[in-house]
Amino acid sequence: MTYQPIIGLEVHVELSTESGMFCGCSGKHFQAKPNTNTCPICLGLPGALPVPNKKAIEWTMLLGLALDCKINEESRFDRKNYIYPDLPKGYQITQLDQPLCGSGSLEITTQHGKKLIRLRRIHLEEDTGKIQHTQLNGERVALVDFNRSGVPLCEIVTEPDFRSVEEVDVFVKKLQRVVRYLGISGADMEKGSMRIEPSISLSADGKVPNYRVELKNINSFRFVRKALEYEIERQQREEHVQQTRGWSETKNATVAQREKEEAHDYRYFPEPDIPPMRFAQAQIAKLKAQIGELPDEKKERFIKQYGLSDYDAALLTETKERAEFFEEVAKLGIAKTVANIIINRKARTKEDVLGFLQNPSGVSEDELQRVIEQVLSDNPKAVADYKSGKEPALMFLIGQAMRLAKGKSPPEELKKRIIMYLTDHHA
């Protein structure tokens, strides 16, 4: 029997606002000394009250707008009640049935083409503290660090629309890019500012089965892939049961953590300390205007405006900073050449780019670019030969290029360029 994986994701993104979700503490907890960044509110001291962070609410809506989500005009916070040492109030303030953002979508492109991944919702909540199991005076203890407690956390929930590990991989990377473009989070898996919890089941008939396995403790994109691949293999040989499993790096496998029977009753109810929120359409429109150009749009514009290939444009728009750098220096020479310098020569400053544009061999980068493009377009047969594996064709092309460059450019340089052109991104 052939099974098809059905995968959905819950993605947590820590917002990099100046202050906490409900208090004034800084959210910068990574590698900070434990419990140095707390206050009565995030410690849940008696009498302390939460006041929602306006910026975190706006940023969540911004993310929702960037992901084509319906923005709910009415939204509210709820209490999710459960007892755990890293949860100081005994409940987490989150959102149950009136999240800030409703359904949306994000388009991904895989080797099989384009696909729309539907998003169910995006809501805002507070992060918990962190438990460290360690030894203290020879005694095994669990210590709690509340620095992370109360950091704003955005939860993005997708529909179970993924049918392969590749789709998940492309999606999470694209989502990370969008979040970083919006400037609302570092979205760093290793630092825990982006956390992915996939749910996976195997379907024999293409329908969503009545069980799912939730995967936790995943702190890199690589582990997302590995954990999913492991599950696809495991679920083919083991009985299908609803459970929570954690990724174990040492075992290189997922390990069962919790069965369905242990499911909590969180006794949700509307958070009485925070009045319900209402947003006017004008307010939402104002936020929408702040989004700016997202990676896809920027890529399309680079292709059109600068005549770049899809591949180069994608590489240059990988980060907003890189794209901005490119646009800053694009005018220094032919845009395509500048793109090459940034991508292949790893130019990082304006000076770098200028240096490469006017290289010591006496042939400018622009000229070199023109020479190679002309040689390749003048000799389609040699190009085709080389691509089909006929090595001598390369020597021919190099010879042609040397002639055209009037011997001013060293053959090794030309060879490198031609190979790059033919095999790498322009192939």
Add this chain to the structure above:
Amino acid sequence: MEVNTLTLTQAIEGLKKRTFSHAELIAACMGRIKTVEPKIKAFITVNQKAADGIPIAVKDNFSTKDIETIAASNILKGYVPPYDATVVRKLKEYGMTILGKTNMDAFAHGSSTETSDFGVTSNPWDLGRLPGGSSGGSAAAVIADECIAAIGSETAGSIRQPASWCGVVGLKPTYGRVSRYGLIAMASSTDSPGPITKTVADARILYEILAGFDPYDATTSHQTITLETIDIKNITIGVPKQYFRSEAQNGVNQQVLDAAKVLEKLGARLVDISLFDPEYAVSVYTILQRAEVSSNLARFDGSRFGQTRDQFNKENKRRIMLGNYTLSAGYYDAYYAKAQKVRTLFINDFHKAFEAVDLIIGPTSPSTALKKGASKDKVMFGELQDILVEPSTIAGLPGINLPCGFIKRLPVGMQLIGPQWSENIILSVAQRYEEETLWHTERPTL
């Protein structure tokens, strides 16, 4: 005359004229505490460091920096907060000093102080009787002249009912008017801090100090604070028949109706009105309050402050269990969600009533102070004692208790309820009544 017997208004006046000093005022209160506390037990903690301010007593559920704050519960024994509640901060900024922390029902769970883990407070009018609660310590301290004024908190009746039983003024402001930041939560959606004082004028002074938006409490309002005095001749007062209950103690209803007649004589217009039967409010309030309690008490796990959970008393545990039950899957709609709907009906009922009248009058409590032990084994004691203040509580409305007479040397209290943000109307009418009747000048012999 000892200066501890002064009203807040008189104390401020005397300090301004340098008739006496802060130190003398504090010393007089400390002296009185020393004399009567063995009998009254109004305080859990007396602040020996009180200095340089007008001495005010604060209920033990307000967070006070560097002063132990335990909400009368063993579970918080040893907890010294690192911060001041907004109410406390505002009092200090005005120039007051915290004289001590007053007794209350543990976590405010009750209307008698009998659920306090530190013993019951005695009613200064009759030491064998209850002061009411949960702010029983504050009300007893005020009438016993152990302090100049006090702060209480009301979730449903906890300011007005003890004020009634002790014969003092208790103002419960509109929900959202006074910050809850630093007030150990009972039911977050109705908790309201407010003054317990010797006179209406004193309540007005404290109200002015405490009222206002607080960036630390998202439920406080930006609504303008009106302090304007309103002429009683322009006021219509509704007399709801449902608040004059047949099971009320003999004489209570009559005293309150007499008080209404006094208001009429002063120029107010009285009209008979009909409101929802308050007994439905008991069910609504009980469900919502228990639900919020069950969640609010989850943080008391002994890991960061205080003691372990076995230190909760029986009443605390009962409330936690009932609250968890009403919120649990499958019961939420039947209890919590339904109670919220009925709460909306009560809000609408008051809205309708206030289209025709400015204020509503009624007894605060169906009885005068009950004997000690009255709450024992009565799990709904508080809710039934507070039946007449629960409807306005769940609607978030302001109200005041005023002494309006005595039955067998025990004070009777009347309440005036107004629409949201009408504290100035309530205080104006209460002020006129007080000037006319002088019940507030009566003191118990101790």
